[in-house]
Amino acid sequence: KNQVEQSPQSLIILEGKNCTLQCNYTVSPFSNLRWYKQDTGRGPVSLTIMTFSENTKSNGRYTATLDADTKQSSLHITASQLSDSASYICVVSASGGSYIPTFGRGTSLIVHP
Amino acid sequence: ETGVTQTPRHLVMGMTNKKSLKCEQHLGHNAMYWYKQSAKKPLELMFVYSLEERVENNSVPSRFSPECPNSSHLFLHLHTLQPEDSALYLCASSQEWGGRSDTQYFGPGTRLTVL
Numbered sequence: 001k002n003q004v005e006q007s008p009q010s011l012i013i014l015e016g017k018n019c020t021l022q023c024n025y026t027v028s029p030f031s032n033l034r035w036y037k038q039d040t041g042r043g044p045v046s047l048t049i050m051t052f053s054e055n056t057k058s059n060g061r062y063t064a065t066l067d068a069d070t071k072q073s074s075l076h077i078t079a080s081q082l083s084d085s086a087s088y089i090c091v092v093s094a095s096g097g098s099y100i101p102t103f104g105r106g107t108s109l110i111v112h113p
Numbered sequence: 114e115t116g117v118t119q120t121p122r123h124l125v126m127g128m129t130n131k132k133s134l135k136c137e138q139h140l141g142h143n144a145m146y147w148y149k150q151s152a153k154k155p156l157e158l159m160f161v162y163s164l165e166e167r168v169e170n171n172s173v174p175s176r177f178s179p180e181c182p183n184s185s186h187l188f189l190h191l192h193t194l195q196p197e198d199s200a201l202y203l204c205a206s207s208q209e210w211g212g213r214s215d216t217q218y219f220g221p222g223t224r225l226t227v228l
Contacts, residue, residue, distance in 0.1 A: 034216070041222075042222070043203050043205070043220050043221050044203075046216045046218075089155075099169075099210060099211035100169060100171060102155075103157075105153065105154065106155070
């Protein structure tokens with residue numbers, strides 16, 4: 001069964017600090033992995049997308065990594081800002097057959113001043 | 114804004130009511146989606162439309178009925194819902210369904226409460 005596990009479930013950090021969110025998956029065969037940011041009361045917004053051959057993708061202060069061998073991904077946030085407070089969702093899609101993506105439960109990040 | 118709008122933003126309905134959720138995308142995309150987001154659960158894909166044809170129905174109860182009259186509009190018709198159907202319903206669109214590096218753009222969602 002395809003699964004996506006994210007950790008930690010929630011995280012509180014001080015403004016200006018860095019943090020790393022984790023995503024482990026069992027989706028196979030792998031097609032791509034996306035990280036989304038979801039602000040409270042809004043729909044998710046795509047941060048990065050990586051296919052099998054990519055192991056790093058950056059979007060401003062957000063850097064995602066992918067290890068397809070260990071089926072792990074991380075999202076690193078540098079110099080956090082108050083506006084980074086949100087839920088971060090890891091999504092993995094399979095190839096061949098069903099394209100239905102598998103969503104993680106998300107990591108809730110709170111950045112305090 | 115993402116180019117995907119949803120109305121209404123909030124909806125309260127009784128179990129015997131009939132209501133509809135509306136989604137419109139202004140991005141020229143060919144695929145549209147309905148998702149359900151319940152508290153402390155992952156997003157659940159409900160329906161997928163590609164070029165106005167339904168291509169996925171992810172085991173959704175028949176009390177949810179989607180309609181896609183054209184590539185820019187998507188509706189979710191609701192009838193005889195249960196309290197456990199209370200959730201945030203998100204609409205999304207993408208250039209195509211199943212694209213290897215396709216990105217989905219989400220609307221703000223409709224917060225539904227079933228009494």
